[in-house]
Each structure stands twice: as structure tokens, then as C-alpha cells.
Amino acid sequence: MSPSDTPENTTAPGVEGNAADAPLIVFDKVVKRFGDLTVLDHLDFNVEAGERVTLIGPSGSGKTTILRLLMTLEKVTEGHINIGGEPFSHMPRGSGLVPASESYLRQRRKSIGMVFQQFNLFPNMTVRKNIMEAPVHVLGLSKDEASERAAELLDLVGLGDKIDAHPTQLSGGQQQRVAIARALAMRPEILLLDEVTSALDPELVAGVLDVLREVAETTDITMLCVTHEMGFARDVSHRVLMFDKGQIAEEGHPDQIFGDPREDRTKSFLKSVLENGH
Amino acid sequence: MSGFLDFEYTGQIMPDLLGGLQITVQATVIGYAIALTLGLLIAVVRRVPVFGSLLHFLMEFIRTTPLVIQLVFVFAMAPANFSPFTIGVVVLGIHYAAYTAEVYRSGIEGVAKGQWEASRALSLPTSRTWGAVVLPQAIRKVIPALGNYLIAMFKDTPLLFAIGVVELLAVAQQVGSRDFRYVDTFTVVGLLFLVVSIPSAILIRRLEKRYVAV
Numbered sequence: 103m104s105p106s107d108t109p110e111n112t113t114a115p116g117v118e119g120n121a122a123d124a125p126l127i128v129f130d131k132v133v134k135r136f137g138d139l140t141v142l143d144h145l146d147f148n149v150e151a152g153e154r155v156t157l158i159g160p161s162g163s164g165k166t167t168i169l170r171l172l173m174t175l176e177k178v179t180e181g182h183i184n185i186g187g188e189p190f191s192h193m194p195r196g197s198g199l200v201p202a203s204e205s206y207l208r209q210r211r212k213s214i215g216m217v218f219q220q221f222n223l224f225p226n227m228t229v230r231k232n233i234m235e236a237p238v239h240v241l242g243l244s245k246d247e248a249s250e251r252a253a254e255l256l257d258l259v260g261l262g263d264k265i266d267a268h269p270t271q272l273s274g275g276q277q278q279r280v281a282i283a284r285a286l287a288m289r290p291e292i293l294l295l296d297e298v299t300s301a302l303d304p305e306l307v308a309g310v311l312d313v314l315r316e317v318a319e320t321t322d323i324t325m326l327c328v329t330h331e332m333g334f335a336r337d338v339s340h341r342v343l344m345f346d347k348g349q350i351a352e353e354g355h356p357d358q359i360f361g362d363p364r365e366d367r368t369k370s371f372l373k374s375v376l377e378n379g380h
Numbered sequence: 381m382s383g384f385l386d387f388e389y390t391g392q393i394m395p396d397l398l399g400g401l402q403i404t405v406q407a408t409v410i411g412y413a414i415a416l417t418l419g420l421l422i423a424v425v426r427r428v429p430v431f432g433s434l435l436h437f438l439m440e441f442i443r444t445t446p447l448v449i450q451l452v453f454v455f456a457m458a459p460a461n462f463s464p465f466t467i468g469v470v471v472l473g474i475h476y477a478a479y480t481a482e483v484y485r486s487g488i489e490g491v492a493k494g495q496w497e498a499s500r501a502l503s504l505p506t507s508r509t510w511g512a513v514v515l516p517q518a519i520r521k522v523i524p525a526l527g528n529y530l531i532a533m534f535k536d537t538p539l540l541f542a543i544g545v546v547e548l549l550a551v552a553q554q555v556g557s558r559d560f561r562y563v564d565t566f567t568v569v570g571l572l573f574l575v576v577s578i579p580s581a582i583l584i585r586r587l588e589k590r591y592v593a594v
């Protein structure tokens with residue numbers, strides 16, 4: 103499954119027959135403010151099921167905020183997010199919609215996984231326990247099933263021999279690969295990746311990106327990826343969204359965005375990324 | 381009678397004093413168990429918006445009034461079927477829970493924000509977020525601070541004397557007024573306190589090394 107198989111800006115392979123073939127993720131005039139600061143300003147965009155989208159843009163343009171809204175780590179100020187054709191930031195009540203309750207969100211976010219820049223493994227648990235925790239206590243898998251799943255996923259990320267290690271005994275790159283395995287253990291429909299290689303020493307970046315390439319090639323998980331790794335973005339994503347000041351400045355196929363950017367803001371951003379050695 | 385301590389006399393009063401010491405140690409251990417569990421409960425519940433603030437105010441009040449006054453007050457108010465020991469231990473436990481709650485709280489606040497966010501990203505139920513992720517990390521960090529309160533409590537148990545608990549100090553007082561040998565008696569009492577608290581302190585330092593080193 104190579105990105106060039108899909109026409110730009112449209113449906114990716116593996117679209118599930120969900121509610122009337124609506125896009126998997128819909129941002130509908132989403133506004134996010136922190137106090138006086140407007141981070142997302144009436145943002146509209148869709149992501150199709152199975153699509154892999156890379157978000158780029160200058161620092162502070164709201165990329166992390168978008169992922170955090172989807173992970174329900176933040177709440178929208180205005181507008182709506184729908185997932186799978188159903189309200190996500192809101193929930194139905196009576197004939198209208200009200201902001202989603204905690205228990206509604208708890209149900210809805212199970213299909214979403216996130217990998218963080220700082221890994222955020224649980225240091226008080228072994229690698230195995232880190233991966234088993236949610237499958238056992240959220241999905242209700244038995245300990246044996248979850249342990250087996252942990253072992254399989256660790257093989258996938260090339261860390262089968264570290265299953266009984268503690269996170270503190272691992273390099274940053276290894277920790278991040280465990281974090282990816284931990285997120286995948288929930289069999290998420292959507293995977294959110296926020297600068298997952300930014301905290302790593304340069305020599306460890308490639309190992310993590312290889313794992314993500316593998317995930318992209320072998321699954322149809324919808325991926326939203328914030329990254330400065332332009333080569334990776336070009337290889338893996340179907341579409342690139344260039345953000346600036348809380349809005350989409352330009353979007354398109356990675357070959358177009360990276361090879362022939364049309365907006366000045368995209369050009370100057372890509373230039374600055376290249377100069378900073380990413 | 382010669383030298384610093386009269387061994388014969390010390391031997392005579394020792395059984396009584398050890399009986400008192402046993403009560404003191406019991407009061408400390410039970411009171412400490414109450415302080416540890418109640419303090420943890422308070423530290424968690426304190427994060428509930430309105431109720432938590434009320435609780436915080438109450439704890440502030442407990443910390444800023446003397447323990448001996450709390451003891452005497454509760455003893456006076458409590459129904460007669462509660463023994464002085466029971467009342468003493470409970471009040472001691474609650475008093476120190478006001479301190480351990482603060483210790484736990486600092487431990488909880490010290491747990492990285494990313495741990496909460498990762499728990500949420502995995503949709504962990506609240507009970508697992510607290511029980512498997514946050515508290516194990518928080519408690520590990522504050523074990524030394526909690527240990528220090530064990531010794532502090534041990535040194536405060538003589539206050540139970542004020543409500544008639546026959547602990548070490550009360551026994552010493554009885555022995556002293558019987559034999560009029562206060563200096564000998566209280567020297568032994570002091571030594572007995574040392575005999576318990578020094579090994580405890582060493583043990584706590586060990587725990588501290590073991591847990592903080594991670």
C-alpha cells in the first residue's frame with residue numbers, strides 16, 4: 103500500500119462502511135482558545151478511514167492541540183468534532199447536542215491511541231505490564247491473551263527480548279517503540295503521533311520511524327502524524343496539511359507539498375525546517 | 381547506688397516500664413496505620429472541587445491546633461464507652477493524617493502530567509489510573525517523608541497521658557511518685573525511647589536509600 107496509489111485529497115484504501123461513508127474524522131468549524139489566545143480558528147478538515155495525514159507547520163500553529171482534542175485531552179471551545187459519523191466532542195441529548203460527558207468520552211476514545219513526544223511509559227511497570235494494562239483493564243482481555251499480544255507487538259517493534267525490562271533500562275528509542283506497541287495493543291482505529299522522534303538522539307530516530315513505516319504498510323490504521331521528519335512524511339502519508347495560525351495554509355499530496363509548495367508560508371516553513379537540520 | 385544508673389533499681393522497675401512501652405508502641409503503630417490510610421484517602425478526595433477545599437480547611441485547622449488540646453477535647457466529648465486508648469489512638473491517627481495527607485499530596489503532584497495523559501490516552505478507568513499508575517509512583521517518592529512521621533508520632537504518644545492512657549510516661553509517673561526516684565525512672569524512660577526510635581530511624585534511612593535511588 104503506497105501513498106501514490108491513492109489520488110490526492112480523497113479517500114484512502116480501506117474505507118469502512120460506516121455511517122453513510124462519511125469521513126472518519128470531521129472537524130467542523132472547530133475553535134480552540136486558551137484564555138485570550140485563539141489556537142484553532144474555525145478549522146474545517148476531514149480525514150478518511152485508513153488515511154495517513156501528516157500535520158506540519160510552525161511552532162504554535164496548533165498541531166499538538168488538534169491531536170489533543172482528538173485524544174480528549176482538551177475540549178473544543180466552539181464547533182464540533184465528529185468521528186465515524188457520530189458526534190465526538192459533543193453528544194446527543196434531546197433533539198440537540200451538548201458537550202460530551204466524561205463517560206461518553208470514555209466510551210468513544212477507546213478506538214483512538216496516541217504516542218507522545220516524551221513516551222510517557224509507566225516507570226513503575228515492566229514493558230510487558232505497560233502493554234497489558236489497557237487490554238486487560240479496558241478491553242477485558244485475560245492476562246494470558248494480553249501477555250501474548252504484548253509479546254507479538256514487541257516482536258513487531260523489534261524488542262521481543264525486552265519484555266521483562268523496566269522502561270528506565272531502555273534507550274529513548276526503545277522506550278518510544280514500546281510506547282507504539284502499547285498504543286497498538288488497544289487495536290485503535292486512529293493513531294495519533296505527536297513528534298514521536300523529537301526527543302530522541304539522532305541515531306535512534308531511524309529505528310522508530312522504521313517501526314512506524316511497518317505499521318503503515320501492514321495495517322489500515324488511520325494515522326495523524328505531527329513530524330518534522332519530511333522524508334518519513336513523504337514516504338508514509340497520503341496527504342500533508344500545512345498549518346499556520348490555527349488554520350490550514352495549504353494541503354496536498356506529499357510530493358506536491360514538499361516538491362512544489364504553492365503558498366509562501368509553506369515555502370518559508372519548509373526552508374526553515376531544512377536549515378534547522380531536520 | 382553508684383554511678384549514672386542504679387542497675388538493681390532499674391531492674392525492679394523495668395517490667396512496669398516495659399508494659400508502658402508496649403502500650404506506647406501499640407498506640408504508635410495503630411495510630412500510624414490510621415494516619416497512613418486516612419491521609420491517603422484525604423489526599424485523593426482533596427482533588428474533588430468543593431468538598432476538597434472544605435477538607436483542606438479542616439486539615440489546616442487540625443495542623444494548627446495542639447494535639448493535646450484535640451485529645452482532651454475529643455475525650456471530653458466522646459461517649460463513655462470508648463476507652464482512653466481508643467480515643468487516643470484515633471485522635472493521634474487523625475491528627476497525623478492531616479500531615480501525611482500533605483505528604484501524599486506533594487507526591488501526587490510530583491507525578492508527571494504525561495502519566496495522567498498516557499492513562500487517559502489508554503482509556504484506563506479512574507481506579508487503575510490512581511491505583512496502578514499515579515499512587516505507586518507518588519507513594520514511592522514520599523516513603524522517607526512518611527517514615528519521619530512515624531518517629532514524630534512515637535515521640536508524641538506521651539501526650540496520651542493527658543487523657544489517662546497508661547502508656548510509658550504514665551507508668552513512669554506512677555513509679556516515680558511511688559518511689560520518689562524520678563531521675564532514675566525518667567532516665568530509663570528516655571533510654572527506652574531512644575532504644576525504639578534509633579533503630580526505627582536507621583530503618584527509615586535504609587528505606588529512603590532504597591526508594592529514592594530509583
Ligand SMILES: Nc1ncnc2c1ncn2[C@@H]1O[C@H](COP(=O)(O)OP(=O)(O)OP(=O)(O)O)[C@@H](O)[C@H]1O
Nearest residue numbers: 136137139141159160161162163164165166167168
Ligand atoms: N494548556 C495550554 N494553556 C495555554 N496555552 C496553551 C496550552 N496548550 C497550548 N497552548 C498554546 O497554544 C498554541 C498552540 O500550541 P500547540 O502545542 O498546539 O502548537 P504546535 O503546533 O504543536 O507547536 P510545536 O511545533 O511547538 O509543538 C501555543 O501558542 C501554545 O503556547
Ligand SMILES: [Mg+2]
Nearest residue numbers: 165166167297
Ligand atoms: Mg506540538
